[in-house]
Amino acid sequence: MQANPQSQRVWLCDSSLRDGSQGKQIAFSVADKIDIIRALDEQGIPFIEAGNPSAGPKDVQLFERMRSIPLQNSRLVAFGATRRKNCRPQDDVGLQALLAAGTEYVTVFGKSWDMQVDQVLRTTLEENLAMISDTVANLVAQGRQVLYDAEHFFDGYRHNPTYAMQTVRAARQAGATCVILCDTNGAALPAEVGAVTAQVVRQLGGEVGIHCHDDIGCAVAASLAAVEAGARHVQGTFVGYGERCGNANLSTILPVLQLKMGYSCVAPQQLPLLTGTARHIADISNVILRSSLPFVGSGAFSHKAGMHVDAVHKNSQTFEHIDPGQVGNERHILISEVGGKAALLHSVKKIQPDIKKDDPVIEQIRETIKKKEMEGYQYESAEASLKLLILGHLKRLKPHFKLDMYRIMGEQNSNIFSLSTAIVKVTVGDGWEMTADEGKGPVNALDKATRKAVTKFYPAIQKVRLIDYKVRVVDQNTASAARVRVLIETSDGEETWTTVGTSRDIIKASLRAIVDSLEYKLSRDDGSL
Numbered sequence: 001m002q003a004n005p006q007s008q009r010v011w012l013c014d015s016s017l018r019d020g021s022q023g024k025q026i027a028f029s030v031a032d033k034i035d036i037i038r039a040l041d042e043q044g045i046p047f048i049e050a051g052n053p054s055a056g057p058k059d060v061q062l063f064e065r066m067r068s069i070p071l072q073n074s075r076l077v078a079f080g081a082t083r084r085k086n087c088r089p090q091d092d093v094g095l096q097a098l099l100a101a102g103t104e105y106v107t108v109f110g111k112s113w114d115m116q117v118d119q120v121l122r123t124t125l126e127e128n129l130a131m132i133s134d135t136v137a138n139l140v141a142q143g144r145q146v147l148y149d150a151e152h153f154f155d156g157y158r159h160n161p162t163y164a165m166q167t168v169r170a171a172r173q174a175g176a177t178c179v180i181l182c183d184t185n186g187a188a189l190p191a192e193v194g195a196v197t198a199q200v201v202r203q204l205g206g207e208v209g210i211h212c213h214d215d216i217g218c219a220v221a222a223s224l225a226a227v228e229a230g231a232r233h234v235q236g237t238f239v240g241y242g243e244r245c246g247n248a249n250l251s252t253i254l255p256v257l258q259l260k261m262g263y264s265c266v267a268p269q270q271l272p273l274l275t276g277t278a279r280h281i282a283d284i285s286n287v288i289l290r291s292s293l294p295f296v297g298s299g300a301f302s303h304k305a306g307m308h309v310d311a312v313h314k315n316s317q318t319f320e321h322i323d324p325g326q327v328g329n330e331r332h333i334l335i336s337e338v339g340g341k342a343a344l345l346h347s348v349k350k351i352q353p354d355i356k357k358d359d360p361v362i363e364q365i366r367e368t369i370k371k372k373e374m375e376g377y378q379y380e381s382a383e384a385s386l387k388l389l390i391l392g393h394l395k396r397l398k399p400h401f402k403l404d405m406y407r408i409m410g411e412q413n414s415n416i417f418s419l420s421t422a423i424v425k426v427t428v429g430d431g432w433e434m435t436a437d438e439g440k441g442p443v444n445a446l447d448k449a450t451r452k453a454v455t456k457f458y459p460a461i462q463k464v465r466l467i468d469y470k471v472r473v474v475d476q477n478t479a480s481a482a483r484v485r486v487l488i489e490t491s492d493g494e495e496t497w498t499t500v501g502t503s504r505d506i507i508k509a510s511l512r513a514i515v516d517s518l519e520y521k522l523s524r525d526d527g528s529l
């Protein structure tokens with residue numbers, strides 16, 4: 001693993017499956033881990049710290065399974081600690097488990113901070129140095145490339161720089177391929193990380209890396225400062241999960257290094273995979289990706305304020321630092337009360353491409369949106385409802401059905417799994433259909449009964465499924481009489497769309513969103529949208 005001075009390669013190491021899984025609410029199955037390894041391999045991440053074989057059978061099984069799964073771009077790294085105190089490496093169960101993982105690369109972490117040696121390991125400073133060198137030497141002797149994680153390096157260096165340097169020298173002299181300086185407590189300032197890294201690069205020589213945590217929100221900045229100071233190996237997790245406040249976010253670091261600082265991390269054709277990889281990893285982790293996440297969040301290239309939207313249409317560089325396509329993301333124009341005609345025009349043109357900005361209907365639609373937003377509607381995330389509203393103003397909406405009546409009955413007991421029943425009457429032209437269905441709660445029952453009734457007239461609705469349901473109180477001051485906004489996400493297996501409904505009655509708000517979701521599907525199918 002040598003840095004190529006011509007292309008200035010920075011080697012990324014993703015630890016989503018090791019340090020990431022130390023994050024709150026993150027738990028991966030072996031299958032999840034394999035799925036994430038495949039995504040990172042496709043993304044071109046050279047090192048994947050996949051697990052800690054001494055932590056339990058799951059990671060042992062993972063490394064076993066991975067022996068028969070070839071990777072194109074990545075190398076798996078097994079992770080573990082230096083040998084225990086007063087123990088020979090060959091007798092240390094953790095080290096034996098690390099070797100048994102069978103990976104060419106291993107990471108071992110050791111203590112750099114004298115206080116930790118004294119109070120956590122409860123041994124002498126000399127024994128800690130021996131633990132580091134024995135461990136690294138033993139692994140090197142067994143043919144492993146060792147990435148040495150110098151735990152708490154920056155805290156250690158602040159308190160006792162001489163000893164901190166002795167620990168990393170011990171690892172280097174024992175044959176470590178790369179010495180990684182860890183800001184384990186995540187509280188070192190970027191300037192300090194840069195200055196200390198520069199000292200280490202100068203005094204230690206060879207490959208130096210960086211591993212930062214985000215406890216003061218500076219993990220990305222500190223990692224970049226370390227690279228500027230000469231580090232050429234950067235550890236982090238792809239969407240920032242990790243112990244406490246998380247690890248340095250590689251989906252930010254990668255494009256900054258490559259697009260802003262001129263380093264090479266992945267092949268140019270792999271960069272546009274970035275957004276898809278981040279979203280895929282978030283999905284598998286069952287965590288919602290923060291929409292404001294740089295580069296990959298759904299809001300990273302979203303424009304809401306009317307003046308910004310107008311300017312972006314004139315020249316995208318006015319409010320976008322890169323073309324979103326470079327990282328596989330896309331621009332979103334959000335329609336809201338702070339939007340102007342330019343923002344709206346963008347949405348109306350999707351339905352009527354020849355419409356002009358000065359067409360009076362644009363102003364009428366804008367007025368309706370403002371009025372609806374006063375009632376609690378919000379169209380930013382409910383594009384399907386917005387399209388129906390626009391279609392109505394363009395006099396092109398042909399309602400496919402009318403919901404005449406509904407009734408809900410709930411079982412009056414305390415069993416939380418009790419069923420609700422909904423009865424719904426729908427008319428289409430001269431025909432009508434009355435249907436009942438049961439569900440886990442009134443909204444579920446209503447959704448099922450409405451879809452069942454509409455399916456009688458439009459069989460395509462059978463494929464439609466509600467996939468997400470969110471309720472937000474709009475005016476909290478009126479307590480249980482508050483107005484609520486319901487957002488529902490629907491899919492027909494090919495497309496996913498979101499609709500909105502509001503009311504003081506949660507059932508009515510839900511029903512409005514459900515009716516819009518079916519109407520949207522039918523309008524798409526008949527070519528109106």
Ligand SMILES: CC(=O)SCCNC(=O)CCNC(=O)[C@H](O)C(C)(C)COP(=O)(O)OP(=O)(O)OC[C@H]1O[C@@H](n2cnc3c(N)ncnc32)[C@H](O)[C@@H]1OP(=O)(O)O
Binds near residue numbers: 019022052084151
């Ligand atoms: C900064 C980091 O993220 S480092 C990675 C931390 N990750 C984890 O801890 C997750 C995986 N860990 C585990 O599954 C368990 O801790 C195991 C299986 C490894 C060890 O379990 P146990 O034997 O029960 O030990 P336990 O977790 O209670 O205590 C940790 C031990 O590791 C020792 N230790 C801590 N750091 C190091 C180190 N760098 N090198 C060697 N030993 C260390 C501690 O001194 C303590 O030993 P002691 O009990 O003799 O005082």
Ligand SMILES: CC(=O)C(=O)O
Binds near residue numbers: 150151152184213
């Ligand atoms: C090794 C590691 O994860 C840390 O020091 O933060």
